[in-house]
Amino acid sequence: MTGAGGIIARDLKLALRQRSDAVMIVLFFVLTAALFPFGVGPEANQLAAIAPGVIWVTALLAVLLSLERLFLADYEDGSLELMALSPVPLELTVLAKVFAHWLTTGLPLIAAAPLIAILFNMPVSALPILALAMLLGTPTLSLIGAIGAALTLGARRGGVLVPLLVLPLYIPTLIFGVSAVDAALLGFPVRPHLLLLAGILLISLVVSPLAGAAALRQANE
């Protein structure tokens, strides 16, 4: 376990040293969301209606933007091969790296989401549910994204390939993430949506380390 903790600590230290990365991702998130009023018009009710969808879609794109750095540096400088050889199971290493990734992307996105919600005139009462849904949904985005990032290591045009692999798999999270916030806004029960988000998170927690580790082993061969 200390091995996995070591990887998280190391990745976090690296991420904190490059704070600009997390800042850029949040900036991308806010800026992209801020484009929508120019696209659909400044009408307040309309913006409030599309707010949950805009927040989730832009969060998804922001996560996508950050996926490339998940394994690439370790792959290029050879530390990935050391990780594969170390006594810590590679599956655990993947989980640790995903956790570090989430701490530096998912968490900042959750923190920035209320800002967009307010800019889009979304009722403040739905903010806790938005935060909760993102808390359950963004780790899934990191987990699934890690599979895509690991599979494309060493590929030609790896950067453009990741969205093609990962976006279709993001759709369930997007659907339930948005429907949870929509339900909160309309006064419907929120629990089933959140439970489904949690269910998808649990499945991803099982699938992602297995598939990610298999992909990393292939990349090392």
Next chain:
Amino acid sequence: MAFDYFANPARFLRLANAVLPWCVGATVILLASGLYLGLFVAPADYQQGESVRIMYVHVPAAWMAMFVYTNIAIASVLSLIWRHPLADLAASASAPIGAAFTFLALVTGSLWGKPMWGTWWVWDARLTSVLILFFLYLGHMALTHAFDNPARGAKAAAVLALVGFVNVPIIKFSVDWWNTLHQPASVFRAGGPTIHPDMLWPLIAMALGYTLFYITLLLLRIKSDLIGARLRTLDSLRQDAA
């Protein structure tokens, strides 16, 4: 096990060459009779009129979209766990065929939807999940060919196919859920619970015809991939000699 028997490509090629003429013959007969039954014998639907005939090319294509993806997933398991040498070839040869059938299902569905729904596209649960399946196929194909080393591409694509296969039911479920939230009234259901036998036979003939068409092409593609591998071996031999 049976699939071990075909681990030897030469043996596979012998079998493929023996089976291929029969596959071609059966494909032609089934597709011809399916077309004949579907276009001339089957009655028009009392609600949808003659437009129901699109069903005979559309529904089997949608079935094939699922069937071929399932086959790719099975081949991926054989490739990753048992390292069966033909499994990677079967998966990479299946993907373009499956993608083509998925594309056909989407476009013919759209052509059927226009007179029935009044628009080319509705975000109906079925159409949407087939669209996502199409994207899964495209990702699989892109990943297969994204590496200089074809073996690496095949293995990566196998992992992706399995992850995608786990996701297919989740995607289907979430799209159904999302669809019922947004479109409470289902406009139209294909076929319905009871289907007239005169409509069922062409459907069965077309579905079997599509399946045999797929098997025929799969055998031909694996065969040409095996020759490709042989050519690569010759290349490396020549480089060694030089």
Next chain:
Amino acid sequence: MDAFQTFIDMGSYGSYVWPSYGLTVVIMAWLVMSTLRRLRNREQELARRQGEFPARRNRGGATDTSGPNTSEDAASS
């Protein structure tokens, strides 16, 4: 002629039915042709290479151990 006209018309759905069938035929034909073209190209390439190196081919038994999978392809295809 009249029966033919009504057949083509498909109860006024002809402009949807025929493109569906037409596209199906086009895509399936394209699949067949691309598959056959690739197979033929590779078979010709293989025949050409083996013509180039008749001597190598005869000694093939020894060298082919490096690629045992493909030793008999040419004979059976």
